Amino acid sequence: MSSFKIQGGKALKGEIIPQGAKNEALQIIAATLLTAEPVTIHKIPNIRDVNKLIELIGDLGAVVEKLDSESYRFTAKDLDVSFLESEEFKQKAASLRGSIMILGPLLARYGKAKIPRPGGDKIGRRRLDTHFLGFEKLGAKFNYSSKDSFYSIDATNLAGCYIHLDEASVTGTANIIMAAVLAKGKTTIYHAACEPYIQQLCKMLNRMGANISGIGSNLITIEGVESLGGTDHTLLPDMIEVGSFIGLAAMTQSEITIKNAGVEHLGLIPDVFRRLGIKLELRGDDIYIPSQKHYEIETFIDGSIMTVADAPWPGFTPDLLSIVLVTAIQAKGTVLIHQKMFESRLFFVDKLIDMGAQIILCDPHRATVIGLDRKQQLKGIKMSSPDIRAGVSLLIAALSAEGESVISNVEQIDRGYQYIDERLNQLGASIHRLEQ
Numbered sequence: 456m457s458s459f460k461i462q463g464g465k466a467l468k469g470e471i472i473p474q475g476a477k478n479e480a481l482q483i484i485a486a487t488l489l490t491a492e493p494v495t496i497h498k499i500p501n502i503r504d505v506n507k508l509i510e511l512i513g514d515l516g517a518v519v520e521k522l523d524s525e526s527y528r529f530t531a532k533d534l535d536v537s538f539l540e541s542e543e544f545k546q547k548a549a550s551l552r553g554s555i556m557i558l559g560p561l562l563a564r565y566g567k568a569k570i571p572r573p574g575g576d577k578i579g580r581r582r583l584d585t586h587f588l589g590f591e592k593l594g595a596k597f598n599y600s601s602k603d604s605f606y607s608i609d610a611t612n613l614a615g616c617y618i619h620l621d622e623a624s625v626t627g628t629a630n631i632i633m634a635a636v637l638a639k640g641k642t643t644i645y646h647a648a649c650e651p652y653i654q655q656l657c658k659m660l661n662r663m664g665a666n667i668s669g670i671g672s673n674l675i676t677i678e679g680v681e682s683l684g685g686t687d688h689t690l691l692p693d694m695i696e697v698g699s700f701i702g703l704a705a706m707t708q709s710e711i712t713i714k715n716a717g718v719e720h721l722g723l724i725p726d727v728f729r730r731l732g733i734k735l736e737l738r739g740d741d742i743y744i745p746s747q748k749h750y751e752i753e754t755f756i757d758g759s760i761m762t763v764a765d766a767p768w769p770g771f772t773p774d775l776l777s778i779v780l781v782t783a784i785q786a787k788g789t790v791l792i793h794q795k796m797f798e799s800r801l802f803f804v805d806k807l808i809d810m811g812a813q814i815i816l817c818d819p820h821r822a823t824v825i826g827l828d829r830k831q832q833l834k835g836i837k838m839s840s841p842d843i844r845a846g847v848s849l850l851i852a853a854l855s856a857e858g859e860s861v862i863s864n865v866e867q868i869d870r871g872y873q874y875i876d877e878r879l880n881q882l883g884a885s886i887h888r889l890e891q
């Protein structure tokens with residue numbers, strides 16, 4: 456387990472470029488299994504989850520060529536599906552959430568797929584029903600072995616149909632789309648997730664020869680095709696990184712420009728930070744955040760306390776609520792953070808309270824932050840990173856705090872943020888990685 460030793464209290468200054476989007480990368484890399492032709496992907500972030508998925512599809516027999524530090528070519532000509540039976544596969548696939556998305560492409564191309572219970576953040580129950588209900592509607596047979604927590608699906612022929620999803624699951628929607636592109640006939644998916652990640656996946660599949668319409672809405676129509684060809688694809692800037700950098704700038708009174716932030720794809724993200732009172736300037740595709748000592752949380756129009764809650768896209772992403780929470784610590788005013796989707800994502804507030812933040816954890820889903828308005832600085836402490844976004848929130852808190860902090864288990868942060876210590880140190884932060 457590695458740690459970060461952080462000397463807090465320094466304002467940062469300069470420009471930072473967001474990495475390619477982690478959650479888009481996982482879908483797009485899985486989709487390369489849908490064709491025997493080469494698919495080249497640019498802006499792939501060098502992060503643990505993405506690297507593990509690349510390794511996994513290489514183990515399956517795809518030829519993986521690294522073209523430069525951010526570009527890869529994948530050619531999934533002859534895959535060895537017997538690898539799915541191996542102990543090595545079970546172990547590797549179980550270590551990340553994104554592995555679940557190899558199911559759709561393997562089912563579409565080989566008529567069968569298997570997956571162990573996938574990993575990812577331990578942030579509450581993370582069911583997979585939507586994926587399997589969708590596959591079953593397309594004609595697949597589903598089996599779950601509770602003995603070894605292994606899911607299997609088989610289908611000789613997938614046939615298009617009407618699917619009303621039980622919930623707008625992001626990876627579930629991606630998986631069902633990938634299974635349906637090669638199914639016979641027309642598939643309609645209603646109550647589909649429509650995140651920019653899903654939009655990007657659909658656009659890429661159409662460039663490969665798929666016939667998908669309704670992109671960006673919750674009603675997706677897919678006319679199945681015989682086969683798909685190769686393409687080139689560039690990932691969007693990671694919107695969760697963009698939001699994390701906005702929160703970081705505000706908390707540490709830093710003047711930061713986020714270059715090439717993909718502003719047209721950020722949805723509500725800039726507005727939510729503005730409602731915390733943070734000044735942001737959109738300069739073309741860059742976001743300029745001036746150094747701000749004070750920022751004041753708005754109230755609702757009727758004067759009641761502001762709530763920031765997550766919702767499926769185009770609502771506010773749950774992956775930024777921990778960052779909004781930590782950013783509110785030095786604001787003036789009060790905000791209720793309501794994490795509706797995940798039930799164990801707010802427990803890290805205990806550490807923030809130890810650092811001196813004024814937070815009431817109302818229940819597992821809701822926390823009220825009473826901003827300090829810089830009347831008091833947070834104090835550095837020793838802590839551990841429980842999940843990827845809580846980890847970055849603790850890093851932001853530590854960078855803003857007086858004195859030294861140590862964050863252990865930073866592998867959680869490395870799952871989603873590339874070279875975060877080096878990139879922030881270039882802006883003037885003091886983060887030392889202690890390898891163990």
Ligand SMILES: CC(=O)N[C@H]1[C@@H](OP(=O)(O)OP(=O)(O)OC[C@H]2O[C@@H](n3ccc(=O)[nH]c3=O)[C@H](O)[C@@H]2O)O[C@H](CO)[C@@H](O)[C@@H]1O
Pocket residue numbers: 478481552553580581582622623624625626627767772773774795796797
């Ligand atoms: C690898 C990847 O892409 N992970 C993302 C993906 O996970 P993932 O695809 O696993 O998440 P899902 O969209 O399936 O669901 C997330 C949670 O929200 C609940 N839910 C979902 C939809 C809905 O309409 N109502 C509802 O309550 C689910 O039951 C679940 O507890 O999407 C999540 C939700 O944006 C993000 O936090 C994850 O970072």
Ligand SMILES: C=C(OP(=O)(O)O)C(=O)O
Pocket residue numbers: 478504551552553574575576774843844871
């Ligand atoms: C929850 C997240 O990731 P995963 O779904 O991979 O656990 C996240 O990116 O915030």
